Amino acid sequence: MTAKEWSLASQAADPGPGDPETDSPAPLSADLRTDTRRVIPGHHDVVVAEAARVIGGPSGAHAAIGRSRHWTPIRVLFLLALCTLALGWFGKAGCLQQEAVVTGPDGATTLELDRSDQRQFTDLCYSDVIALYGAERLDKGAFPYRTYWFEDDGNGETIKRYMEYPVITGMYMYVVAKGAQAWSWAMEHWGVPGALESVLFFDLAALGLVLFWLVTIWATALTARARIWAAWVAAVSPLVIVHAFTNFDAIATAMLAVAMLCWARRRPWLAGVFIGLGAAAKFYPVLLLVVLFLLCLRSGRLRTFAQTA
Template sequence: MSEDISTGRNVPIADRDWESAGVLAQDQRVDTQRVLPSRSDEIVAAASSVVGGPVGRHAAIGRSRAWTPIRVLFLLALCALAMGWFGKSGCLQQAESGSGASSTLRLNWDNQRQYTNLCYSDVIGLYSAEKLDEGAFPYRTYWYEKGPDGQQVKRYMEYPVITGLYMYGVAWLAQQWDSAHEKWGVPAALDVVLFFNLVALGLALFWLVTIWATALTARTRVWAAWMAALSPLVVVHIFTNFDAIAMAMVALAILCWARRNPWLAGVFIGLGTAAKLYPALLLVVLLVLCLRAGKVREFVEAAVSALVVWLLVNLPIFLLYRNGWWEFFRYNNDRPAERDTLYRVISDAAGFTWHTDLLNALSLGLLILVVIGVAAVALIAPQRPRLAQLAFLMVAGFLMVNKVWSPQYSLWLVPLAVLAIPHTRLLFAWMVVDALVWIPRMGLYLDADRRWLPEQWFTAAIVLRLVMVLALCAVVLWEIWHPEDDPIRRAPGSPPDELLDDPAGGVLDGAPDRLALRRSALTAG
């Protein structure tokens, strides 16, 4: 197809009244539905001037065999990943310990390098903290350390099973590599540096899977994934912890659901929940949407497969090392409010310390209110919300009311935000603010003579980030209640009054509302 200048309509290339300068390809199809950011997005249109400007009106979209959208997105993501690795490389510097023949290499974190260089990563610290440097198997090995109350606490690996086994597997590989260096002269470095680099390689692959799945879920808006690929949050935090594993599982679950494969979506939800707890929230979102659409059977398929997969992963560790398996829940129950949370801002301002039981009860109670609120939005909105919109609201609500909001947790929102909120300026404003929180946060750990910012700057940054996330939620809610303002519901070239349902909704897309009458009756009453 190609656009006819006189009518503005797409017509087959062979029907045009002109002759080609060469032999036409046998495959004459073009993608007339793809949304082109260089035409529709002011920011992308301006940026495209670097490479020749927006795509031409008569370009044959979708015909390139080399520079496909997915490959370009991978290239952009690799650029961000490279910057992320270089950002952490300051913490991989080595120094000699001792002198003469007895000198050995050690990690050079002298003069608080990990904070002054903004390169701190849990991946490096956990290598020794979780006894991985000793070859210890997670959940079986324990040690003692001081708890919040000053008492000695018996500790195990505090990460869910898939994350813990990933850490152990990479640590084993790093040690084997180091052994090969000693036996055969294979180039190597400190085992902790090898560990970080191998972990980073795996996390980079998980992130590329996330980009791939997000781009395919976006369908005609495949280019929207560029905002995730080049996110400042990815540059700062992709290698701060192990969250990329669960994020990839969530992205794959949403893609499978969008492709009408509920049981496979459940498999990835189960795997994600075995790596990090937050993917389980996706089941709540699917439940309320399926209730409204009358697709309960599909939800049951997803929920059952998620539960079965989660049990298959967790049961062996639970049966063999019950105390070690339970450590994740014990640790999160006993830990205080983190500095990044609203609870800590309130306690610091009021001059008191939260009692752990009260804090847990308050956090749980607010989470229940978030779930009820999101469910209410799903059931009473004038048009059934899109899956990505509701998933974003659920995860954002969870972060805002949870007593822990580690800096890298903000990454969870990036793929969901790209699918839910097609507004480039707003998304990048939030991601830049959220990424910059890292600067005052690192300053908190510096000695007094090195500290570059007062603690109040960090508090202000946390509050500003909270305001930005609330603004994103407000935009999502507005577009749920005003679907005509949602760009994703408008197909390219379609009349303004013709709205799509949920292009990534899978079995939900185009399904009638089974609760519409009940909702109308509730409103009338």
């Protein structure tokens, strides 16, 4: 058999267009571009490569990367973060349990948080968010920084106290408290499902903290550029399960992450704005200025640092 006859025989034997063995289940795209810059974790990380075997192994050498319209890296990271945050909320659920307590001789009862056997510590569910609703006089409708009260400092002396948190965190707490009180009013007058105000305060605050944490994941992923999947370390961090709803740090992390994104995109003045906003939520975002100063000092870009600071 000649070479030409062998080629014709091979083409006749192989399935071609229209054959059910080779037809694509969907029309082939005319756009054949792929993201060749993206770093694939399964190709560079042994741990990820081994874990990927559960779903068929790492992507192949000829895979079209970055073509999915639905399962984009950001959306997958958001899904991972939401799963982690859900575990964090369930971890605090033990401290949201309520019990009916008899408060009068006629058998009248009222709901109180279940703190039997120091539950907040034995169940590892303690959260400042719940405690601060009463400690910062938010349950009284007090406006932060304008309202003060007197407390014993433990040494027999009386001290004058104000809201101890920076302004953005304090105002966030105030707005959430007003939301919890509005819900409580609707529960009393309209019969909507509800709970203790402190529990409502925690739930509404947690909902907002979820949004701030998603901003953190979004900014971290975009800062990583080609290594966008590296943000999974933050999305599934065990620390998030323990601490996401222990305090209001997610507000500061969101501002800090956006500041780093602005710096990476060469917007130093905008980075400075978000560092300032982060410092108005917690103190530690200011420490980023120290890092940026040392970076600019080494690279001779102190003028850029001045634009940020």
